[in-house]
Amino acid sequence: MRRQNKLWLVGATALVLSVTGPTAGAHAASDPARGTLPAGDGWASEGTGTTGGAAADASRVFTVTTWEEFRAALETPGTEPRIVKVVGTLNATAAGCSAFEAPGYDFARYLADYDPAVWGYENEVSGPQEDLRAASATAQGKAIKVKIPADTTVVGVGRDAGIVGGSLQIQGVDNVVIRNLTVESPLDCFPQWDPTDGATGAWNSEYDSMVVYGSTHVWIDHNTFTDGAHPDSSLPSYYGEIYQQHDGELDIVRGADLVTASWNVFADHDKTLMIGNSDSAGATDRGKLRVTLHHNLFKNVIERAPRVRFGQVDAYNNHFVVPESGYVYSFGIGLESRLVAEKNAFTLPAGIGAGRILKKWKDAPVTTAGNHVNGRSVDLLAVHNAQFPGEILREGAGWTPVLRARVDVPQAVPGLVDHCAGAGKLH
Template identity: 45%
Template sequence: MRRPIPRPPLTLALAASVLLAATSFAPASAEPDPDPRGLGRQTLPEGDGWGSAGYGTTGGSAAAPEDVHVVSTFEDFREAVGGKDDDTPRIVYVEGVIDANTAADGTPLTCADYAVDGYTREDYLETYDPGVWGWKDPEGPLEEARIASSAAQAEQIRVEVGSNVTVLGLGDDAVLTGASLRVHDVDNVILRNLTFADAHDCFPGWDPGDGGSGNWNSEYDQVEVSGATNVWVDHNTFNDGDNPGTELPEYFGRKYEVHDGLLDIVRQTDLVTVSRNHFDGRDKAMLLGNSDGRTSDRGYLRVTWHHNHFDGLGERAPRVRYGQVHVHNNYYTVRDPDHFGYGLGVGKESHLYAENNIFDLHDGIGAGELLYNWGGTDIVEQGNVLMSGGSGRLTPVDLVAEHNTLFPDRPLGTDLTWVPQLTAEVEPVHAVRGLPRKVGAGRL
């Protein structure tokens, strides 16, 4: 079992010494403080969900002045966040729009720049069309070229964050677009006040055996948290940028999906708080645990989701396996039955506790569709309400009863297997009514 990296808490004395150092060594002509409110040195408050357990989540709050960086290019961003083998406390301020699809000299990069060994999408579609190739897995030189091209893109757009790091957007327009940020095998990371936009895969792969009629599968979560401990994801916006999933074309009768998850938390990650974010418009949005067969996740994946706006998502808000997961005081805007599947996914050995959430239903979508049983057994839910018809009236709902009426062949139970303890942020459900105006990037 990987242990967190020991570190002292940010005491008042330590905070004062950091401030004194910054004051003592700053030249008289120093630039204005980019963070006058001290947001970069804020830590997750005590009792604020699972991320406050263990050593707590303090990010880069103890960073020395020389380890505080303001970045506005992707190359500078990659260097500043340190990588997973670096545990130096750092604060990284993101200024303006940073595009991962940009070469070191500032030249924009397109999908054609990553293609190698003669790959083109047109050739791929012509070669592996089921009417020509049949319903078997793609193989041969063109599939190998797709894989090699995908590796070239991954080398460019994936970036890994080190331990003891805070990444904070400056102002209300800090954007990481095209990037796949990985918080992988590290400890103590804070991500705040950023827009994560359009981490698109230039080279989706066709899987004819996925589902009853095949599917296009993509790489690149916008943020992947894997094998990490003590993480706080707060006041961010996650969206498709200028590449909305609803406008993607169809090939072989299936949507040519170029996006993976908005925020996936997987592979023995533990002690995470996800708060006050805006998750916008993605089909398959968020996984907690990525495989029924990954039994090593037992005892991990303890995550709190609170005060988030789940806005027009298709499914996985979130879908949960194994973990003890508290989902409270979130606002679900549920619309467009052509793209909506479910809200909360109850998966294998999941321990979901859903409390005081608002489900704002549109377009004739019913309460029975808000849960889906993906091989789970029980979910504890209390204090959840519906808001529909534009009336603003809050109506109590029994989510499990509604689900079981709609899906009598895969019912859910309500056995209590754990009780959330780190609940300082739990509010009455009516307090969530105006939440969409208060969350996401630019609202700190």
């Protein structure tokens, strides 16, 4: 169902009246678990569309209250559609980091062995404690990663459903729906020290909250992605570098295609959303990574909202609330990317110029039109090129999106998205 919503902001009353029905187009609205992506709603509606497990028989509908029950429901044999309803918060790491430690691993010993004053910065770390760290990391990965099968819907029940410390892997499958979950970023218990990463080394972590890897027809809707109880500001530092225990909130990589992410909240995170993970992945990614991002709230996100390589990405009607400190960019323009960014709204604090919204990683064309910054129309490409004359971006992504079920004027986007996006907001 194609729907053009011509919403004009006429005072606060008109805006309140307009904040209705972001999910009204979904089928079977009386039961969100049976909801399907409306026709014409982003790239995931292309071709066969995205229905997830909407057609599941009663015997293939699972209600889970623990991480162990969640894994069992997803691993239940059979290829027929399934629905997994999440009640409450599932904790993938309830036993704590010590449950994954390999015998003999000692973090204090690790720090002593690889202290740059001892090890230096020329070589990657190796030896017994690094081997034990890697074994511990492998154990954690097995415990917190879970694969989502084809023809599956995972949906939170009510306003407080979520997952803490888990990593949802949508890998090599077709037709998946994820809705109404608060997903707290996994905390990597065993980051690796890499003294060769930059001039002063870096701690590198694994485990994204959600990964779409080589999969097609994926709808990610009304979820909240957050670092929760462990923001980066709470993490310690060692060797003068932050002990980074977070990776991304959502990655769409390795030939993934036909994805719609709508009405989600991405909050309080550094490297948030990556589309295409490597410049060397052209053989896998060219002609794929077609992604639509609409009506999402990116709040206090430092960078990658998203960063794009190769993908044909449509980003419209999103609201970006930029943090007062640490901000790097929102849209990252990478190798062979074709990003269309239209009718988005940006709320920037004083002292941050709109030219920083775009970041040039590699030469690629980009379309920007109808975007608003602090309530005013701004040509993002022009202000970027004026602010960064050494990083000129080319205009015109070379394609025109047509799979847009709802388009709102940018003046209305902050109120509409802030009110309706995220977990617990399904109607």
